[in-house]
Amino acid sequence: TGSTRPQRILRAVQKNSTRGSPCSVVNAIDDYCKHKEWAMNVGDEKGIIVDDVVLELKPITVLELGTYCAYSTVRIANLLPPEAKLITLEFNAESAAIAREIITWAGLEEKIQLIIGASGDWIPRLKEEFGIETFDLVFLDHWKDRYLPDTKLLEKCGLLKPGAVLLADNVICPGTPDYLDYVRNSPRYKSKFYRSHLEYTQEEDGLEHSVFLGMAGRGAE
Numbered sequence: 001t002g003s004t005r006p007q008r009i010l011r012a013v014q015k016n017s018t019r020g021s022p023c024s025v026v027n028a029i030d031d032y033c034k035h036k037e038w039a040m041n042v043g044d045e046k047g048i049i050v051d052d053v054v055l056e057l058k059p060i061t062v063l064e065l066g067t068y069c070a071y072s073t074v075r076i077a078n079l080l081p082p083e084a085k086l087i088t089l090e091f092n093a094e095s096a097a098i099a100r101e102i103i104t105w106a107g108l109e110e111k112i113q114l115i116i117g118a119s120g121d122w123i124p125r126l127k128e129e130f131g132i133e134t135f136d137l138v139f140l141d142h143w144k145d146r147y148l149p150d151t152k153l154l155e156k157c158g159l160l161k162p163g164a165v166l167l168a169d170n171v172i173c174p175g176t177p178d179y180l181d182y183v184r185n186s187p188r189y190k191s192k193f194y195r196s197h198l199e200y201t202q203e204e205d206g207l208e209h210s211v212f213l214g215m216a217g218r219g220a221e
């Protein structure tokens, strides 16, 4: 039985990056996925857009939906203010195990809480189990048909406050048409599209940046 792609990504990190250096971990994964084998990390091109959003917003509480090998988890956590926390959900136990190793290698285990489980099951439990009031930033990057139901669940659970940002990967490729339609037409959001490319390819893709305005859509008071 051969290795899995996440296992090969972990090996590349251990071989080509420095413990405790998130930047070198991010670079090692990008290098591996660019030159050895493609993987579904947000990648370096869209990653720069993610960086800019994080640096501008300075979020204290971040939720990531879809961890995989923790590439985006490490990339985002590395830019957060000292007291900030990032919760990331991953329902594939094998990926989560690799992600945990990469988070520890990067030295970011204090900032990141990795939960193994499905977003639909866990979003309703976050307030209770983790003392979360609301999230300042949500990075949506899990299966694309879950973006809309999970956004509605976040609203229902009162986990978004006016000004909170939803940053969604892959709104062009593979695409999230129902989600895009919702955030672009609902009075609850102010949306803008950041054009880019599918990670490590020339395919069109991009990120949707949506600011939550409040449930009545009156906007921040």
Ligand SMILES: C[S@@+](CC[C@H](N)C(=O)[O-])C[C@H]1O[C@@H](n2cnc3c(N)ncnc32)[C@H](O)[C@@H]1O
Pocket (backbone or CB within 6 Å): 040, 041, 042, 043, 065, 066, 067, 068, 069, 070, 071, 072, 073, 089, 090, 091, 092, 095, 117, 118, 119, 120, 141, 142, 143, 146
């Ligand atoms: C594209 S990968 C995440 C990539 C990561 N955000 C990055 O940029 O490095 C998507 C991941 O979401 C996980 N996933 C999909 N649907 C999920 C759900 N409903 N709850 C939790 N994890 C989910 C998959 O197992 C997969 O590992």
Ligand SMILES: O=C(c1ccccc1)c1ccc(O)c(O)c1[N+](=O)[O-]
Pocket (backbone or CB within 6 Å): 040, 041, 042, 141, 142, 143, 144, 169, 170, 173, 174, 199
């Ligand atoms: O769905 C895929 C996919 C579909 C088919 C084959 C491989 C990946 C994908 C592609 C690029 C992404 O950035 C991404 O987040 C995903 N994903 O699985 O969530």
Ligand SMILES: [Mg+2]
Pocket (backbone or CB within 6 Å): 040, 041, 042, 141, 169, 170
């Ligand atoms: Mg993606």
